Amino acid sequence: MSKNTLTKVFFPALAFLISFSAYFFTRSASLGFSDAAEFALVTKLGSIAHGPGFPAYVFLGWVWAGMLSVLGANHYFSIQLFSIIAASAAGVVLYFTTYNLSRKISAEQGEIYSGFVALVTALAFSCGFTMWYWSNNIEVYAFHVLAFSVLVYGALQYNQARSNRSIYITAVGLALGLSNHHLTVILFLPFLLLFTGGNMFASEPVGDKKGKKPKPKKGSLVVEFITSKQFAWFAGITTAITVFFYGWMMYRAGLDMPFKFGRPDNLHRLYQHLTGAAWQTAVAAKVEGIIGMRAPYFGWLLVRQYGLFLIFILAGAIWLARGRRFAFMAVVVGYFLLLTAYQLRLNQVGDSDAYMLLPYYMLALFIPFGFKQLAAWKEQSLVAAGVFAA
16 A cells, blocks of 8 residues: 555545544434434425524435435434534544644644644544534534544635635635534634634744844735635625525525524615524523632643643644744634634533534644654653653
């Protein structure tokens, strides 16, 4: 087996099969938890879910289940399988994302090393507790992680290559996210702009002896991107796909169905549905001491998701900080802290841990850098012990 086949076919297939097996063989025979009953019904009818409506998930689940029904599959199994495949596919996208990162920072180690690091990273996230918990449920979150993984993959590729292909991939991921669990993707948009700037993995310039840093180049890459044809394509594709899904939801809202949540069949009602009255109530509600009550819970969630891999995540952050690679750190750490702060003050129970899946996904991107830092510490310790010559 060639190195290319091993890293581009075997390892990603292994990431998918291990994740798929973990999800499939531990799935529940019951309907599930949270809003599972509602989503099972609306994907059966092609109907309307509670706000914001999640039209991408409902539409694709409706089409998927319709195709499998021809083969005799029942609807419950079909939609559960939809989540399992989406979650497993997200792990594969994470594999390719971190494989590319590892090749950039550890090219001297070879392709197989980068493939191994990427495989471990993908499984660290995919088999983490929170991701597993939502992987085979009839809910929007497994599909949402897949959409977000495509968005991040495209954005990182664009930051490195500035290619049209990466822009198209990023736009599709963004549109699917906005057409699903829109809030968590909207909160990522400020960080997404950083990917349009300079190389996020290049060290920031160090000042001279007088403490003066080199003057930045004239013109902003962010402004250049916003005024470019690439941005026009990016905005156009994102808008077209997003409008398609919400337009479909508005059309279905006008039909007579045995069940639908609300009636977002015009722009005014669509706006109300997107904001969500129940969600607004949860956000506005003030509970004394809620941050103190919820902080230990979210700390416990993070430990359950990554366990010992938190060592690699912390080591990765140290490697990036020591190399003055602060732009990438700002994206990962900033988004994680923003979602954590949002969740800590939210008077909400049930699926609040699922909101953290996207920032947990971003934390996984630190793991390849963690391998790099831990290898450096090991070499330093061997040198200090006299095993190698300094």
